[in-house]
Amino acid sequence: MFYFSIPLGKLVRRVSRLRGGGSALPGLVVEKIDPGFMRRTLSTLPHGVAVVSGTNGKTTTTKMVVELLESQGLKVFTNRTGSNFTRGVAAALLGEVDWRGRLDADVAILELDEAHAVHFVHQVPPRYSLLLNVLRDQLDRFGEIDKTAQLLQHIAAKTTGTVVLNREDPRVARIAETLNGPDVLYFGLDDSLLSTFPNDDEMRAAPGSPVPPAPAKPHADVVLRRVGAADADFEYDGVTATTPMLLRGVYNIFNAAAALTLARAIAVRDGQVADNDGLLKALAQVAPAFGRGESLVVDGLPLDLVLVKNPSGFRLGLKSFPAAGYATMIAINDNYADGRDMSWLWDVEFDTLRDGGVDQLTGSRAYDMALRLQYDDVVIGGVNTEIPAALATFISGARDKPKRIFCTYTAMLAIRRELAKITTVEVVS
Amino acid sequence: MTPRPEENANTASYGHELPPEDSAAPSKGTIRVLQLYPRDMNIYGDWGNALVLAQRLRWHGYTPELLEYNVGDEFPADVDLIVGGGGQDSGQLVIQDDLLSRESVLKDLAEDGTPMLVICGLYQLFGKFFKTRTGSVIPGIGILDVETHGTDERLIGNVAVSSSEFGTVLGYENHSGQTTLGPGVSPLGTTAKGTGNNSNDGQEGARYRNIVASYLHGSLLPKNPALADFLIKTAVDRKYGSFSPGAPDDSYADLARKHAGRRPR
Ligand SMILES: [Zn+2]
Numbered sequence: 058m059f060y061f062s063i064p065l066g067k068l069v070r071r072v073s074r075l076r077g078g079g080s081a082l083p084g085l086v087v088e089k090i091d092p093g094f095m096r097r098t099l100s101t102l103p104h105g106v107a108v109v110s111g112t113n114g115k116t117t118t119t120k121m122v123v124e125l126l127e128s129q130g131l132k133v134f135t136n137r138t139g140s141n142f143t144r145g146v147a148a149a150l151l152g153e154v155d156w157r158g159r160l161d162a163d164v165a166i167l168e169l170d171e172a173h174a175v176h177f178v179h180q181v182p183p184r185y186s187l188l189l190n191v192l193r194d195q196l197d198r199f200g201e202i203d204k205t206a207q208l209l210q211h212i213a214a215k216t217t218g219t220v221v222l223n224r225e226d227p228r229v230a231r232i233a234e235t236l237n238g239p240d241v242l243y244f245g246l247d248d249s250l251l252s253t254f255p256n257d258d259e260m261r262a263a264p265g266s267p268v269p270p271a272p273a274k275p276h277a278d279v280v281l282r283r284v285g286a287a288d289a290d291f292e293y294d295g296v297t298a299t300t301p302m303l304l305r306g307v308y309n310i311f312n313a314a315a316a317l318t319l320a321r322a323i324a325v326r327d328g329q330v331a332d333n334d335g336l337l338k339a340l341a342q343v344a345p346a347f348g349r350g351e352s353l354v355v356d357g358l359p360l361d362l363v364l365v366k367n368p369s370g371f372r373l374g375l376k377s378f379p380a381a382g383y384a385t386m387i388a389i390n391d392n393y394a395d396g397r398d399m400s401w402l403w404d405v406e407f408d409t410l411r412d413g414g415v416d417q418l419t420g421s422r423a424y425d426m427a428l429r430l431q432y433d434d435v436v437i438g439g440v441n442t443e444i445p446a447a448l449a450t451f452i453s454g455a456r457d458k459p460k461r462i463f464c465t466y467t468a469m470l471a472i473r474r475e476l477a478k479i480t481t482v483e484v485v486s
Numbered sequence: 487m488t489p490r491p492e493e494n495a496n497t498a499s500y501g502h503e504l505p506p507e508d509s510a511a512p513s514k515g516t517i518r519v520l521q522l523y524p525r526d527m528n529i530y531g532d533w534g535n536a537l538v539l540a541q542r543l544r545w546h547g548y549t550p551e552l553l554e555y556n557v558g559d560e561f562p563a564d565v566d567l568i569v570g571g572g573g574q575d576s577g578q579l580v581i582q583d584d585l586l587s588r589e590s591v592l593k594d595l596a597e598d599g600t601p602m603l604v605i606c607g608l609y610q611l612f613g614k615f616f617k618t619r620t621g622s623v624i625p626g627i628g629i630l631d632v633e634t635h636g637t638d639e640r641l642i643g644n645v646a647v648s649s650s651e652f653g654t655v656l657g658y659e660n661h662s663g664q665t666t667l668g669p670g671v672s673p674l675g676t677t678a679k680g681t682g683n684n685s686n687d688g689q690e691g692a693r694y695r696n697i698v699a700s701y702l703h704g705s706l707l708p709k710n711p712a713l714a715d716f717l718i719k720t721a722v723d724r725k726y727g728s729f730s731p732g733a734p735d736d737s738y739a740d741l742a743r744k745h746a747g748r749r750p751r
Contacts, residue, residue, distance in 0.1 A: 177519030203574050391749060397644060400703040400744075406502060421749065424742035428708050431738050432534075433543050434505040440738075442745065453583045 069410045072343040095147050096181045097152060104131065104164035104323055106181055110174045111189025114207065114312040117304075118189060119168035121316035121343050127341030129324045129332060132441070138149045144167075146230075157283045164323060171208040178215035187221040187319045188211050189312065191228040193325060199461030202228065210235055219317065224249065224277050233275070239450055244318040245277030246311060250284065253307055255377055278321065281314040291317060293333065293463035303344050305352070306363075306368070306377040311432045312342055355452060355480050364469055366395065368404035374463055375405070380413050384455030388444060388468035389420040395465040399425045407433040414438060416455060416457055420468045444471045452479075489564055502533050504540055504552065513549040515726050517718070519697040520552040520562060524578045526541040527607055529561055531662065532571025534604060534705025538714050540567060546718060546732040547717030552688035561591055567721040568592075572661075578616075582624060585611055585706065589627040596629045601696040601720040603713075605706060609692070609699040610634045612665055627702050630692050631670025633738065634663040645680030645702055647690045651688055652712045654678070655690075657702025665701075679751060696720050709743050711736050 067102050072263040099106050103274050109119045110229055123133045136149045146167055154160050169177055178186075188209045191202055206228040213220045213232050216239045224243035233241045282290040288301045304310055317336060324331040352359045363378055365371040399422055407430055414436035418426045422443045438454070441447040451460065464472055521528070521536050522555060528567035540550035553562050557580060573581070592612075596602065604612050613632035616624040626634075640662045647655040655675060667673060674691025675682070682690030682701060691700035698713060707714040711734065722729040 174744065203576055267600070272563030382602070397749070397751075398530065398660065398703065400531030400534070400658060400705055403705045403708070408503070408505065422742075422745065424738055424745050425709075426739040428742045429534075431735075432505075432537050434508075440741075 068235065092180075094148060094158070098150055098158055098160050099165055100180050101160065102134070102162055102164055105184030105218065106167065107164045107185035107187065107319060107323065108174055108178065108183045108212060108216075109166065109168050109187045109189070109319075110171050110209060111187075111223075112171070112192040112367065113190050113460050114308060114315075115168045115170075115189065117309055117314050118187070118312040121164055121313055121340065122187070122319050124167050124343050124435070125320035125339050126166070126323060128335050129320075129384075130165040131324070132161060135158060135163040136167055143173050143180070146177065146373045151300055164274075170204055171400070175211045176210050178212050182215045182217050183212075184216070184218040184458045185221070185323060186216040186321060187315055188213060188223065188229050188232065189315060190223055190226045192367050204313045206232070209243050213239070221278075221319045221322065223315065223350075224274060230275075241276040242318055242322060243275055244311075244314040245274070245280045247282045248282060248309070250311075253373070276320075279314045279318045283309050284310050289313070291337070293317070294322070294330070298333070300335055301341045303342065306373065306455060307362075308373045308377065312425075313343070313384060316340070353476060353480055355460065355476070356456050357441045358457075358459045360452075360462070360480075362469055362472065363461060364462045364466065365463050366465055368401045371401075371405040371463065373407050375407070380410050382459065384415040384451065384458040384460045385410060385413065385449045386419065386447070386460070386462045387415055387426055388447070388464035388472060389418075389422045390465045390468040390471075391420075391422045395467050402426060402429045405429075407435050417441070417447050417451040419444050420465065423447075444468060448472060448475050490579065504537070504550070505718075507544060507549075508530070509544060510548075510634065511547060513720065514547040514730060516549040516551055517566045517721050517724065517725065518551045518553055518562070518564055518570065519543075519721075520565045521552065521607060522568060522604075523556055523573070523577075523581045523585075524554045524571075526577040527554045527573035528571045529573055529577070530571075530606075530658075530703035531705040532605060533596070533723065534669075535569050535605070535707045537572070538705070538707040539567060539713075539718065542718055542734055543570070543712070544716050545734040546715075546722075547730070548718075548722065553690070553727050557581055561588060565595065566725055568595065568600060568602040568604075568719055570602070570604045570608035570612075572608065578607050578611065578624070582611070585627060586625065592627060593629055596695060596697055597736045599696050599720070599724060601709070601717040601724075602645045603717055605703065606661055606701055609701065610726055612699060613665065614668075616663060620744070628698065630664050631668035631690070632693055632699075634665045635666070637662050637664050640687070641681040641685070643680055644749055645690065646678040646747060647675040647680075647682065647702070648678050649675030650694070651675075652683065652716065654743075654747070655700075655702065655706075655713065656709050656743055657704040657706050659701045660703065661701050664691075671699075674698060709739060709746060711739050 109115055123135050126133050134153055136146050191206045209231045213236055219240045219242055221242045223231055224245035280292040282292050282297055286305045287298055290297050290299050290312060302310060320336055321331045352361050363374045365374050411434060416432060416438040418440045420436060421442060423440050427437055427440050439450060462472060503530045519539050540552055543550040549571040555561060561707050609627045610616050613630045613634055614628045616634045641695050645657050645659050649655050659680055666684060671692040671725045673689035674693055676688050677690050721727045
């Protein structure tokens with residue numbers, strides 16, 4: 058069958074590309090004139106659609122799932138450029154389908170923002186969903202953590218095949234109780250690693266207050282048992298496998314357990330178990346996604362960028378990347394994409410920076426950060442709200458040291474732009 | 487060669503801790519600061535308010551003793567200052583009955599002039615009631631002559647309040663309950679930016695005896711040292727008869743206020 062919307066949508070896509078426009082317009086056009094386009098196209102995929110959602114780590118996890126499945130010889134469609142909203146998916150699809158609307162892929166792995174995922178699953182019920190976590194992130198957008206959990210519950214309820222849940226996040230794990238259709242698989246953490254993953258409830262408690270008793274833990278398909286300096290242990294099917302890891306940061310490696318669980322579920326073919334060795338080999342090769350704990354080289358020494366956007370993420374960043382031996386900068390912006398509310402800085406403890414201090418603070422809310430550090434008795438080298446100037450001071454003041462910058466999203470973009478002038482920075486389309 | 491993160495050390499506590507005390511000067515006295523329901527009502531940086539009170543007490547030469555009261559705990563004696571925060575709907579449900587059972591002790595402390603700071607959720611529950619959109623009524627402990635009605639509208643964004651007592655008060659609001667003041671309380675101030683108590687009267691927060699109630703997070707006290715010092719001075723005055731201030735360095739607070747004040751809603 059021939060649909061005129063596809064040539065038209067492709068044409069709009071081409072024109073808007075020529076004009077340097079974004080990816081949403083062609084998606085909007087095809088959505089308006091052919092609302093069934095996405096559902097029709099995606100329903101032809103033999104392995105169906107998988108939605109990845111949650112507050113933290115969607116991009117890296119999606120990237121991992123894609124690379125794991127590609128290692129199994131599957132053709133994967135994904136919304137690579139981070140257009141994690143429904144219209145962005147439609148636009149990405151337009152770029153991939155042929156003029157007759159056929160998509161040459163076996164499976165679609167889609168990273169979707171919680172709120173957009175709810176819209177998406179109403180149009181296209183996914184065969185799989187992977188729900189990572191519910192953390193304080195963009196509370197000013199969704200209002201409350203519990204509401205975010207409801208959004209994820211909605212995605213799970215619309216899933217027709219298998220829902221993969223984080224066993225260690227109570228709000229996510231509890232979603233299982235509300236489901237009666239899909240199968241449920243969990244990914245989990247070894248008890249010894251649990252304390253490196255404070256959830257927001259635990260984080261809010263003051264010292265000495267009892268942590269509420271954990272519910273009985275269901276069996277997890279994949280459990281992260283150990284995180285080493287350059288490797289990790291995953292347990293599945295009753296065996297523990299050690300694999301080298303390129304990924305940095307313990308939270309990324311926990312997301313690897315999530316990706317492994319979903320990939321194992323999808324890669325099962327004709328009742329045969331997945332090729333675990335192949336999956337693990339692919340996992341070892343996964344490099345960090347844009348901005349999430351990546352290392353550049355400046356003056357012959359590493360400069361790490363660590364994206365921080367909520368209290369859990371900042372805490373994990375501080376724990377995952379010890380300060381000793383490093384020069385440290387923190388860049389806090391409060392643009393819309395970062396979140397305007399600065400309250401979250403007060404839920405992070407900065408005691409790990411007390412020994413070495415912080416060399417530079419920057420961003421539109423640099424002085425909020427300075428005030429926060431003052432109350433944790435952390436010594437501050439300098440403060441400059443202008444990112445280019447602060448970055449130059451930081452780099453010239455620590456030529457002989459590896460450097461680390463904790464930064465919010467828009468601050469990271471600004472820093473990368475500046476760094477691109479002095480070093481080679483991965484270009485993001 | 488790229489460096490790798492070291493293996494993560496486990497830490498015993500997820501909770502917040504005060505930085506170690508390093509002052510050698512003799513203490514001018516001890517002030518017992520009670521956090522109300524930190525386990526269930528402590529979101530959007532409410533810990534920051536407790537931290538600021540404790541650290542500023544030190545900087546003024548006093549010794550803070552941080553206490554906490556959670557659901558089911560014994561209520562501590564000899565409390566000099568109380569601070570309570572906001573929570574999610576679920577947190578409010580958890581503490582509701584326990585709070586009602588503590589109505590008389592909290593009322594006595596309030597009437598007696600104990601300085602208190604209650605933010606957002608506990609501000610609402612210190613009032614007469616919270617009526618949800620569906621019409622069910624959650625009773626408060628009625629220390630404050632205010633009532634709150636749930637709405638569909640969430641009031642979110644930066645706020646600046648003009649207060650005759652504390653000057654300009656800066657913070658961030660995020661609430662869907664709208665609060666109306668009765669004649670028994672006065673507002674903390676009028677909003678110059680943002681919404682405050684409700685979308686009608688341009689007022690924010692409530693004042694009653696030595697209680698400061700507000701919707702503002704941010705956290706509230708770090709960027710509003712005048713408010714923090716009012717609570718501290720009141721607590722010290724009541725306990726020791728007079729307050730001799732130290733000299734906290736508020737230059738970062740001043741600059742943070744200057745920059746925050748210019749940011750969009
Ligand atoms: Zn609030």
